[in-house]
Amino acid sequence: MSALAVRALEKRYGGLTALAGCSFAIEGPGIYGLIGPNGAGKTTLFDVIAGATPPDRGEVTLQDRRVSGLAPHRLVRLGIARSFQECRVFPEYTCLENLAFSRIALGSRPDLQEARRLLELVGLETYADEPAASLSFGQRRLLEIVGTFLQRPRVLLLDEPSAGVNPALLEILSAFILKMHAERPGLLLVIEHNMEFIMGLAADIIVMHQGAVLERGTPQAIQASPRVIEAYLG
Amino acid sequence: MTRFAAPAALLAVLYFAPALSGPYLLHVLVLCYLYAIPAVGLNLMLGYTGLVSLGHIAFAGIGGYTAAVLMVDARLGYWSALAVAVAAAGAAGAAIGLVCLRFRSHFFMIVTLAFGLMLYSVMNNWDDVTRGAAGFPGIPRPPAFTTLESFYRLALTGALAAFAVQWLVVRSDFGRILIALRQDERLAEAKGVNATLYKTAVFALGSALAGLGGALQVSFLRVAAPASFNLAESINAVLIVIVGGAGSLAGPALGALLFVGLPEYLRVAAEWRLVVFGALLVLITLFAPRGIAGVIDDGWRRLARRGR
């Protein structure tokens, strides 16, 4: 029984095919990378898994339970959380309010102590009562990622977490992700373009190309694979 | 504690206004309160949740005409009729919400606009029930509140109740979720919020408040007329909320005061007054989107900063 599996996913947007028979299975907790050239369908895959859009064909299963086609808010209750490529936070809410929202949305009381601890881990504790809009892009990205972990997900989808973040903050981000994963191991699937960043986090990399899985393996194997190189260059 | 001193004093003055002023001022104040009640409902929907309803006052019309029919034709007791009228408006809101809130916001705007126009047509033409374009006369005031002074107190209480509801909602978890929906609905959904459910709930609540305003209004004026509930009035409601300050607790009060009070003070022809208000709405949206309440708030902040 796989923790997360997608089978023969197809998705078209008008004349554009985003997913063309995408299939893979992830057995259990761990940090997994998802890479591929632009247009490979990575974000669309996340949109389908997280319920933002239903697949035209195929299915997504969580612990062998079929979840494709369910609405995003229902999937959250089944343990899925995600971040967005463009980085989404509530701009008017303070950092603390943003973090507290993860619980409030599900009808529970927020754990402000835990929220403050995590803010401290990423160096944002002085911004606890500042509106998120006043943060720099990199800081907002950190806030967003912290928020996703506070949802205590079983499956966490991070979409290009390093994009737009300067090297200093990247270190903090990387350390934070590893620490969170060590505290509460879950299934972490990370889309990335920054090879150094993802190779430092994941031991298992899935490569997508033109809407389907091209290859899968360790960072070393992937980097050496001629098919992968050709996909990026061709 | 000192925070409450000023509002408490204001409240006291308002409550004892009948002893302090003449019928003209009382009449104007009652109209202010009756405009403020639906405005609170719209503020919850538009100001806090971000739902742009283009037919809000149609629900005031549902409240008004339901009250009229129940009180006059069905001879139901005043308070029961009022309760049913408010519930009817809320139920209509829930029904409309269920049809269109699942979808992109464009659909909600179009449907509320169309609903308002359709309802106006029904109010104008269904002579058997609504008495048509001439209006539905003979609507009673509640038994203990037939005079201007006593109705004034009733209207003030109604307005205060509406503001109390607003305050309770805004500081609750329900309110926090609504405010999140306004900022980024997609993100809220990704955090586990059933957006459609919450939007429908606030739409029903806002419509019920509109219904309350409408029912009290027809009672005050003793007549229900279609012209009180047309598209122009729905636009006025948006004006009151936006100019007063959308998403602020005091916004509906400030907006209603401006909308009802200022023309009485200035005595300009009705059309030019509305031209100015229309232009004001455009200008506020362009340059001061947080309305009067926002301007006051910014003023306070600047003063506070200088004091440090």
Next chain:
Amino acid sequence: MAQALLEQVINGLMTGSVYVLVALGMVLIYGVMHVLNFAHGVLFMLGGYVCHFFFTRVTGSYVLSLLLSMVVLALVGLAVERGVFRPLQGNLRNQVIASLGLILAIENLVVALWGPNALQLRVASTETLVALGELRFPAHHLMIIGITAVCVALMFGFLKWSKLGTAIRATSQDRNAAMVVGIPVEKVDMATFCLGTALAALGGALVGPLFLVFPQMGDAPMVKGLAGILLGGMGSVPGAVVGGLIIGVTESVSTLFLPTDYRDSVAFAVMVLILLGRPQGLFGVRVRGEA
């Protein structure tokens, strides 16, 4: 019965044509700028008033007045686009609220300048009758249908073959891609808005002689136009044409079974049915959460 039905179908094509003119303008603006211009109704109305002004004060020629009103309204549309919609770009909520302000200001300005009463546009074509079999219609009815048909044909040709038309289609499909290939999207916004407003003005000027010119005359046509767009599928230009005509004909035919006073409810009922049954309309594509 068949005669009555045919009569209502022709009437419906006429009112439907007016809805098509409104819907076309709105769907083009929506496609390019992703905003529903709720001020479209008052621009329609203004077209009627401006036409009336030119017809009664300047030139006795209805056709000339009609064209002049389209030009004047295109300029008004330009001002509205640059002054109101462009600064609020990207914020749909505020754009809609601002257009409400425009409705309020323009409708009352008209009342302040022309008074609240309806104005008459005495035009020959409303008095001349044309025979279709046993039925008689004012020539004006057929003129409206004809002019709209020509406009639709011109519009399709324009969108397909002209440079600006192609730019409009490209910007509608993917604004970012259009910018990348060098299309001046801001000019496209302006041109589309002017075009849409001119079409609305045409609608108002055509309808004036039949149903009088009065401040609220644009409200119902705008809603019917929106119903047509919803029926046809948001963003679909052929959908707007088909949808507008269907709404018009359905409304007119419904008067055979329902009291005439409730015509306006037909458009609303159609909307509800679409949203419950086929939210993407006839020609739309379904996307989650976006119907």
